[in-house]
Amino acid sequence: MNRRPARHNRPQSPYRSAPDRRGVRQPIPLVQRRSFAYRHRQQRRRRIIALIVGAAILGLLLAILLWPKEEQDIPVVNPEISSEIISSEITSEVISSDPIDPEWERAYQVAAQVRLINFDHPNYDEPTKLVALDTLLSDTVTVNSGANYLEEEAALALKEMFDAADAAGITTYIVNSAYRDRATQQSFWDNRLAQNPEYGDDVYANPVKTVPAYASEHCTGLAVDILCDSVPHGTSDYQDTAEAKWLAENAHKYGFILRYPDGKSSVTGVIYEAWHYRYVGKEAAADIYQSGLCLEEYLASFGLPEANPAPASQKIKST
Numbered sequence: 001m002n003r004r005p006a007r008h009n010r011p012q013s014p015y016r017s018a019p020d021r022r023g024v025r026q027p028i029p030l031v032q033r034r035s036f037a038y039r040h041r042q043q044r045r046r047r048i049i050a051l052i053v054g055a056a057i058l059g060l061l062l063a064i065l066l067w068p069k070e071e072q073d074i075p076v077v078n079p080e081i082s083s084e085i086i087s088s089e090i091t092s093e094v095i096s097s098d099p100i101d102p103e104w105e106r107a108y109q110v111a112a113q114v115r116l117i118n119f120d121h122p123n124y125d126e127p128t129k130l131v132a133l134d135t136l137l138s139d140t141v142t143v144n145s146g147a148n149y150l151e152e153e154a155a156l157a158l159k160e161m162f163d164a165a166d167a168a169g170i171t172t173y174i175v176n177s178a179y180r181d182r183a184t185q186q187s188f189w190d191n192r193l194a195q196n197p198e199y200g201d202d203v204y205a206n207p208v209k210t211v212p213a214y215a216s217e218h219c220t221g222l223a224v225d226i227l228c229d230s231v232p233h234g235t236s237d238y239q240d241t242a243e244a245k246w247l248a249e250n251a252h253k254y255g256f257i258l259r260y261p262d263g264k265s266s267v268t269g270v271i272y273e274a275w276h277y278r279y280v281g282k283e284a285a286a287d288i289y290q291s292g293l294c295l296e297e298y299l300a301s302f303g304l305p306e307a308n309p310a311p312a313s314q315k316i317k318s319t
């Protein structure tokens with residue numbers, strides 16, 4: 001069969017012959033062959049031009065699609081509406097750029113539950129439910145007379161802590177002092193003042209060992225002085241005992257903090273007492289332990305306490 005070359009091949013070269021209507025090949029005149037070549041060149045030019053134009057249009061479309069969009073001004077049709085839109089945009093921008101840290105919020109809520117009691121933050125409240133320690137605690141713990149009560153939650157936490165100490169092989173703790181009624185605490189202070197009337201005049205410059213009832217955590221039933229068989233009284237020898245070291249490392253797990261730490265006396269107003277532990281709850285105790293701050297510094301880091309109930313000038317020197 002005498003097939004015609006494909007259309008795109010036809011102008012490739014000036015054929016010397018081409019089939020006529022009857023299929024018989026006839027020679028093509030030179031002039032016509034030249035016109036074939038001319039048309040082929042023309043066609044090739046048009047294709048190249050079409051290719052270039054197509055590529056240019058495609059490039060332009062891509063540029064329009066991918067060009068970074070600029071902020072468009074909101075047309076001010078109604079000034080009130082548009083100002084609302086603008087302010088809501090600003091608000092959402094402020095919120096998204098300064099979100100409330102959930103961890104900070106959690107820590108703040110925990111801290112806000114902790115009551116600060118010191119010379120500048122007096123307490124006149126009585127405990128709500130005192131629990132006897134001598135019957136509650138294990139026999140391995142010695143409970144001194146006059147050190148028999150703590151608020152229930154603190155008492156249960158103390159038992160948990162001493163049970164853990166037992167399990168760790170420490171069976172020589174002494175509960176030297178826990179809840180004290182206000183009259184007893186105030187008498188300690190008054191006796192001290194009888195010896196030195198200037199005692200406690202500036203507790204942050206000259207930290208004290210005894211405090212008046214209003215500044216005492218012992219009157220809340222949330223504080224306990226813990227000593228041991230080898231050092232039964234509150235002296236600096238205690239801090240180096242295994243018992244003191246175990247408490248310093250573990251008390252926070254049970255909700256207790258070392259309330260008057262070493263190096264913080266100018267903040268607490270009380271000397272370093274390795275034996276005085278305050279119940280604040282497990283979460284707060286863990287946060288305070290991790291922070292390395294004393295209670296005053298920890299609360300201050302959250303802007304707490306929010307209100308100062310009474311200035312230091314209200315200090316009561318005698319009952």
Ligand SMILES: [Zn+2]
Nearest residue numbers: 223224225276
């Ligand atoms: Zn104490």
